[in-house]
Amino acid sequence: MIPGGGWRPSVAVWKFASCDGCQLSLLDLEDELLALAGAVRVAHFTELSRADEGGPYDVSLVEGSITTPEDADRIGRVREASRVLVTIGACATAGGIQALRNFAVAGAYAPVVYAHPEYIASLATSTPIAAHVTVDVELHGCPVDRRQLLEVITALIAGRPPVVPGHSVCQECKARGTVCVLVAAGVPCLGPVTRAGCGALCPAVGRGCYGCFGPAESARPSPLTNRFIRLGVSRPDLQRLYRTFNAAAPAFRSEHLRHDPPD
Amino acid sequence: MDVRPSRPPADDWAVLDPQGIDRLIGALGRRGYRTLGPVVRDGAITLAEIAGVADLPAGWRDAQDPGRYRLERTESPAFFAWAVGPHSAKAQVLPPRDRVWRASAGAGGVEIAEAGVDAPPTALVGIRPCDVAGLGVLDRVLGAAGAADPAYLRRRAQTFVVVAECGSPAATCFCTSMGTGPDARSGFDLALTELVDGGGHRFLSRSATGAGAALLRAVGGASATTIDRRSRDGVLGDAAARIRRRLDRDGLPALLERNLEHPRWDEVADRCLACGNCTMVCPTCFCTSVEDTTDLTGASQRERRWASCYEVGHSYIHGGPVRPSTRARYRQWLTHKLGTWHDQFGESGCVGCGRCVTWCPVGIDLCEEVDAIRRADGATAARPAPGGS
Structure with missing residues (x-):
């Protein structure tokens, strides 16, 4: 792997249970797209082209979670065909919004959503890719941050570790000089327990962090929840705060289960 | 006074x-x-x-x-x-x-250009x-x-x-x-x-x-x-x-040094988010982390950014972080700010602005933490492996 040495890794993009938003972040790299197209060989990327070069692949970017028996098999084949496997986004790294099923009775949602639920064959849970195969790099977010996506691809091309910090969103707020919405306005904000990467987008416009990047590297949400309670956040709302795109990420899961209303 | x-x-x-x-x-x-x-x-x-x-x-x-x-x-x-x-x-x-420097591949090998200081x-x-x-x-x-x-x-x-x-x-x-x-x-x-x-x-x-x-x-x-x-x-x-708030500085570095196993560190770790806000708003917390990156043209750069002793990677040395627990990280921050800063720089690292108290999302108050340690000077926490966390 010598940068500039003419090595153009082949890249495949795979979709599992997901909305495509993360893989479309690649195409959102408008300013860098030509350079990127020159630096890698796109071997499989159905949002870009129907052409399929076939494996093995140097780098696989995997979007989505595992929700069907077929996908549980398919991810194994993707892993076998990939030298480096990078999961991108909340679905692939934590199970995504669809992991809400993990906290409901299996099959309860299908009749509400589908006219013929008998055609639906899905697993009882939505699980992250790392629960099924070895993952080399995880990129969090709903969706991923395109600058972080570019950083990971660039790092892989250069053969260096990607710079993807695991600290809190608060550090990004402070670096950009944003006034803390929790301290200065009493807005419930998940920033202190959420992984950085978005550049602290929401607090910069006066909104609390939604936690779309999932738990920070050493997140301990319970003291923050206690603060929210003192701010007057209701128990159902506390649960909703942690029960979104990363509801099945361990630190968030244990926190919203703590506030599960008794049956 | x-x-x-x-x-x-x-x-x-x-x-x-x-x-x-x-x-x-x-x-x-x-x-x-x-x-x-x-x-x-x-x-x-x-x-x-x-x-x-x-x-x-x-x-x-x-x-x-x-x-x-x-x-x-x-x-x-x-x-x-x-x-x-x-x-x-x-x-x-x-x-x-x-940015500290930029480097690119030139005719004579790698060429490093020091970044001009924007000042x-x-x-x-x-x-x-x-x-x-x-x-x-x-x-x-x-x-x-x-x-x-x-x-x-x-x-x-x-x-x-x-x-x-x-x-x-x-x-x-x-x-x-x-x-x-x-x-x-x-x-x-x-x-x-x-x-x-x-x-x-x-x-x-x-x-x-x-x-x-x-x-x-x-x-x-x-x-x-x-x-x-x-x-x-x-x-x-x-x-x-x-100004009613007091930080009792009497023998403070020694107090902290002899209370590294005080139960208060466990107690504060239970409230601490390890989010790093106190270090970011502190006018004297000076830690930075160095990040080396490349771009698609093969050029590379070294940047440094504000870092925090609450980051897991801050104490990473070969094999893992020295301070994996919130307890160890809070203790590091407080004992450095108010204690070992004296050994390093001949003064306290705290100027009494109170930002770490105000801007802590859960309102942890360093004066109160020091008082709690002082009130039970010499207490030790029962723990299976002292100093191990």
């Missing part, structure tokens, strides 16, 4: 009215300074570019408590009726992100004595002979300081414990004391450097009277007396 403000010789004093402050800000701009001062933004007094007194937060004061900050209206015409906002002067001399002449108008003290602490860390950081020194040399002595401390302030306020003693070019009384709205001003004296002469002003100076004594004496 001595609450009498320090009192420089009388012949250095001048009195400016609000228009005089406007002329002062204008004169700084004409001298080429990027002029930063207190500005109301997003519900707080922030440090931002100002063009005149119209930008200053007249009629605002702040209410601060652990984990809480609110702006409130006042009837006073004062520009400086608040204590401290979220922004210290740190970001102006140690930017949150700074425009910057005037900080209306920062508080605690923040001026914070710059002094940074000077002794990042500007120490033999270990000086060139980028820091460049920016620091370009910094002109107009301190506003503090007549309006918050409930989180404890400068009187740290000997850093409410009066300004050193480290500034110009000092202002805002007076609003029967004598009108005016600013007792004094210079401490040649540049400060030249600016004050250019702005003009009335000569100060004994009444003005007594008025200042009253404002600063009242402010000092209103």
Whole structure:
């Protein structure tokens, strides 16, 4: 792997249970797209082209979670065909919004959503890719941050570790000089327990962090929840705060289960 | 405790009215300074570019408590009726992100180009004595002979300081414990004391450097009277007396050193989010992390960014982090700030601004933590592997 040495890794993009938003972040790299197209060989990327070069692949970017028996098999084949496997986004790294099923009775949602639920064959849970195969790099977010996506691809091309910090969103707020919405306005904000990467987008416009990047590297949400309670956040709302795109990420899961209303 | 403000010789004093402050800000701009001062933004007094007194937060004061900050209206015409906002002067001399060098592949191999330091002449108008003290602490860390950081020194040399002595401390302030306020003693070019009384709205001003004296002469002003100076004594004496918060510094480094296994560390770790806010808002927390990246053209760069001892990677050495637990990280922060900083730099790392107390999302109060340790000096936590976490 010598940068500039003419090595153009082949890249495949795979979709599992997901909305495509993360893989479309690649195409959102408008300013860098030509350079990127020159630096890698796109071997499989159905949002870009129907052409399929076939494996093995140097780098696989995997979007989505595992929700069907077929996908549980398919991810194994993707892993076998990939030298480096990078999961991108909340679905692939934590199970995504669809992991809400993990906290409901299996099959309860299908009749509400589908006219013929008998055609639906899905697993009882939505699980992250790392629960099924070895993952080399995880990129969090709903969706991923395109600058972080570019950083990971660039790092892989250069053969260096990607710079993807695991600290809190608060550090990004402070670096950009944003006034803390929790301290200065009493807005419930998940920033202190959420992984950085978005550049602290929401607090910069006066909104609390939604936690779309999932738990920070050493997140301990319970003291923050206690603060929210003192701010007057209701128990159902506390649960909703942690029960979104990363509801099945361990630190968030244990926190919203703590506030599960008794049956 | 001595609450009498320090009192420089009388012949250095001048009195400016609000228009005089406007002329002062204008004169700084004409001298080429990027002029930063207190500005109301997003519900707080922030440090931002100002063009005149119209930008200053007249009629605002702040209410601060652990984990809480609110702006409130006042009837006073004062520009400086608040204590401290979220922004210290740190970001102006140690930017949150700074490029160290760039490198690219050239004919003769790798070519490294040192990044030019972006250091425009910057005037900080209306920062508080605690923040001026914070710059002094940074000077002794990042500007120490033999270990000086060139980028820091460049920016620091370009910094002109107009301190506003503090007549309006918050409930989180404890400068009187740290000997850093409410009066300004050193480290500034110009000092202002805002007076609003029967004598009108005016600013007792004094210079401490040649540049400060030249600016004050250019702005003009009335000569100060004994009444003005007594008025200042009253404002600063009242402010000092209103600061109820104390950090008991008696034998503090030794107290912390002999209480590394105190149960309070477990207790505070139970409340601490390890989010790093205290370190980010601290005017003296100076840690940075170095990040090397490449781009798609093969060029590479080294940047440094603000880092925090609450990051897992901060204590990473071969094999893993030395301080994996929140307990270990909180203890590291507090014992360094108030204890081992003395061993390293000959003083406390704390200037008593209270930002770590106010801007902690869960309101952890370092004074209270120290008090709790002192109350049970020598207590140890029952733990299976002492020092292992």
